Amino acid sequence: MPPAATHTDEAFDHDAALHACARGDRNALRRIYEVEARFLLGVALRIVRDRAAAEDVLHDAFISIWSRSPSFDGRRGSGRGWIYSVVRYAALNRVRDGAHEVVQDESVREAHDAQAALVAWNERGSEWERQATLGRLGHCLEQLDPERRTCLLHAYLDGCSHSEIATRVQAPLGTVKAWIQRGLRALRECMQ
Template identity: 50%
Template sequence: MGSRDLVSSEVAAAGSGKRENEPNADNFDYDGCLRACAAGDKSALRALYLRESKQLLGVVTRIVRDRARAEDVLHDAFVRIWRRASTFDASRGGGRGWVYTVARNLALDFVRGAGKHSGSEHQAADDEIDSLADPDDTSRWLEKVGSSHWGGDSARLQECLEQLEPTPRACIFHAYVNGYSQSEIGDLIGAPVGTVKSWIKRSLVALRGCMG
């Protein structure tokens, strides 16, 4: 059975199951689930779908702006998750964030690709995507936010930004540069809103401490 057929089968099985059997977010082991997928455990893929498909569909729909197309993208995302689960590296971030990154990147690829073939239909979405700052590009913080709030030392601010852990840095970038709400950031990186809020707060404290 090919990857696409396997995912379709597991999605159908998950959809026909009882929702009360949905994995509990408080004890769901995302990293372990991805390792199980990498080992060929179909039940792990089904559990992941039950746990995250509804929220992931919301994230993808906001990007592609069409529910039917979003469902197709989500299906492709789970195909990619299944195929590439072995590439997940827990030392670079949590499993949930990795899953959301896969889905979001596919959605962005879809919008960019559709825009090439449909003229202005997707131009607004494409422009919006192109305007977003990459969390790893600290120069965009300086362009959009400036350094005056931090004492005017742009070089020092860039050094301090680069000292932050990648995920907390991404949170403050999306909040202050891309203008996302904490809820949207949570959807984007696959983390609870409370965790996002905590990361933003700690990152700002660390920045102020670093800047002196």
């Protein structure tokens, strides 16, 4: 499913569109696709590194968005963040093991929440607030052990799966998962 060639509608209400999908409104899903598909394809492509596979991921993610839209809760994060997280984890799962369902273990949920928070954070606030927070984030990242920092950066900047990170840092998979979990916890504490 190639992305639509329409322009981005900055006033698009992602939350309302997801609620409409939950009520069975197929036009709402089409509008989400028109507004976000090219950007979502970029997210998937960055992770799976193959155009055809990224298009398959996007197709599967939109099926998941449609079927899981009743579970969207705007109090827990933005609709746009939720949509991007669905695509990101569909792509990570494709890379990890070819599965098309989102794995729901604790580390994936934590990573999902962190990614959704990042997207929501980018949508809100002034540039000055973002720069202030980024400065604080940089300080907090510097406080982490180098292994934890490296694993977090591979996960969130490079879009690597846990097994890819384990290969890159030459550490056991369980250790990498623990470093990521502890690193996220330490960042949360430092940022408060």
